[in-house]
Amino acid sequence: MNDQQLDQSRLGGFAYDPAPESASLARLADQYGLFIDGAFTDPAAHQQFATLNPATAQPLASVAHAGPADVERAVVAARRAFDGGWSTMPGSERAKYLYRIARIIQERARELAVVETLDNGKPIRETRDIDVPLAAAYFFYYAGWADKLDYAGFGPAPQPLGVAGQIIPWNFPLLMAAWKLAPALAAGNTCVLKPAETTPLSALVLADILVQAELPPGVVNILTGDGATGAALVEHPGVDKIAFTGSTEVGRLIQQRLGERGTHLTLELGGKGANIVFEDAPIDEMIEGVIDGIFFNQGHVCCAGSRLLVQESIADEVVRRLLRRVEQLRVGDPLDKNTDVGAINSAAQLARIEELTRAGEAEGATRHASSCALPAEGYWFAPTVFTDVAQSHRIAREEIFGPVLSVLSFRTPEEAVAKANNTNYGLACGVWSEKGSRTLWVAQRLRAGVIWANTYNRFDPTSPFGGVRESGFGREGGRHGLEAYLDV
């Protein structure tokens, strides 16, 4: 079957008609500076680098590379803002700034969604319906805490930590900025935010939003750059707190670097989430949930359900349905409103996914890839399911961070729990069953910070998110998320 026939068979005879969002809505500039002390400035060393559209591998804009001198300027500006009024301002006033930011994000939602999709490669359906609305929701939620910190359960008059250095990943660029900034600002800290090297643009739009909100200069500083920029921020003695989201490998290095100094630290690291399917699971919802658990955001999700543990009695049926559903996923132009799976974020990430999937085959697992056509330009990987996976395989142990699902089976609840916990990670797990008592029994025994029962990949500003063991420590979201930014 050729592509056109395949499309027609999927659509019951109708030809596929793309529905792309306009890239011009992003209103991108050709060049961006660093956002320090309330204004965009050139980096001290005048270094710039290109950020690419991963769907085309073409440059989108030139962004500044912050060096140690810029980190110094930003930390000094943040300290000045902290001492100069932000930390002592009535919480009710801080709250109003955060409410303003939430509102402007809502006002500029479409622009942000397009920017995010262009820079990250994720489908516009996701940026429009998830990333951007949730970013606004986090600001709205934490705004309300700013004048209620006495009621947060950490004793009377809890104090902020000071200057927070915040290093965020490329998988949810705007949303991670919101997760970091909103609780930090509500608690009275000032921030130096370092977006990921490959996805700097939405944070720079956010900087413009902060200007529109008239946030006092220096309260938030945004430094684009690479790992060296992040390392300079971690090393800076004027930083009181580091919040990092990224790989376990880098998180471990940061914890080691900060050990001597005792700087406050929270880490949200990798995962190898197990999605456990019992034979009494609601099968249609479960298939959709398992698909969403691994193919949402191209699998670039630290809490992705990348290991499917399915009860042996229904394993064949589940695999058959999964493979059929994978074939129906629409892979391609991220700006197309019908796209389910977009581009892999970078050439480096694509290389890692390809390496691990090759290891999967070499170690004896069976690869089932979608037969979808992939665009000729840019970075793409067809949604893939591996069967015949053993727990010892690299694809069952290592975080792939891509659209690749490893299927394993189990017979008893005890075996499911043992296999789910057989990892150094502990971020998230899913449990699919219609029997509530068993779901809760399993949930009690899973070593994971988040457990989704008959759903997956849900996020909410009121709900604490974070890992155990080598998935890191600290929580983001909810009352618990304030603890990361209070001196308690």
Added chain:
Amino acid sequence: MSDRLDVRKTYKLVVNGAFTRSESGRSYEVTNAAGEFWANVAQGSRKDLRDAVRAARAAQAKWWAATAYNRGQVIYRLAEMAESRRAELAEHVAAAEGIDPAAAAASVGRGIDRIVWYAGWTDKVTQVFGGANPVAGPFFNFSLPVPCGVVGVVAPEDSSFEGFVDAVLAPLATGNAVVAIASETRPTPAILLGEMTTTADVPAGLCNVLSGRRDELAAALCTHEDVDGVDLAGAGDAAGALAVLAAGSIKRVLRARGHGRAGDDARRLRAFIETSTVWHTIGQ
């Protein structure tokens, strides 16, 4: 002078509910605050520490499987055991810390009262540190505090009883198992409390107490991959280097609060709990 010769006691490690001389066969001499001989104490080894961690991992599962009510009664029982040996504890605290008998008795009294305080926490932790979350969707969403697992404690060097009680009882009250390294120079009050755990229905292996060289034991504790968190608040100048070692397996680390700031009483309780959040669908 009494005409009866004292029956002296050998101070051993408390590992897996048993009193063991170190597998290394080593001991070291402990003096009182005046510098006079006080006791020969077992000098624990890295192997003893690994044995203690294995025992703690097994015991933690039993401890957490018990009801919160039951855990509270067990910790209260420990206070009862300590109360009945107050005089002995006070004698050791006085000798170790070089304080007068009245001050030592007062310190022991405060420590025992603190055990009672922790006993009352076991069935409050979930409500105080957990909660239901009003997410925007058809889900019942709740967050529960659950124990980290095995917690390593480097007990304070100076506060031989009160400091030890706080460091050990806080993780126990939140459902963890403990491997504690007693004060190197003042270990006997901690060893006594360790002995009392074996008569208080505390599961064997839940509370292990090692005496010995802190440099040797603390480093082994912080690099052990099956230890989930370490309390370094009592580690003094060594805390920084130990925290670097603990980063190897992303351990939770409790540090002393700097700059003389007062902490809230719940800080130690929060240090070794994980927040586990469950999303459960609501529907017909």
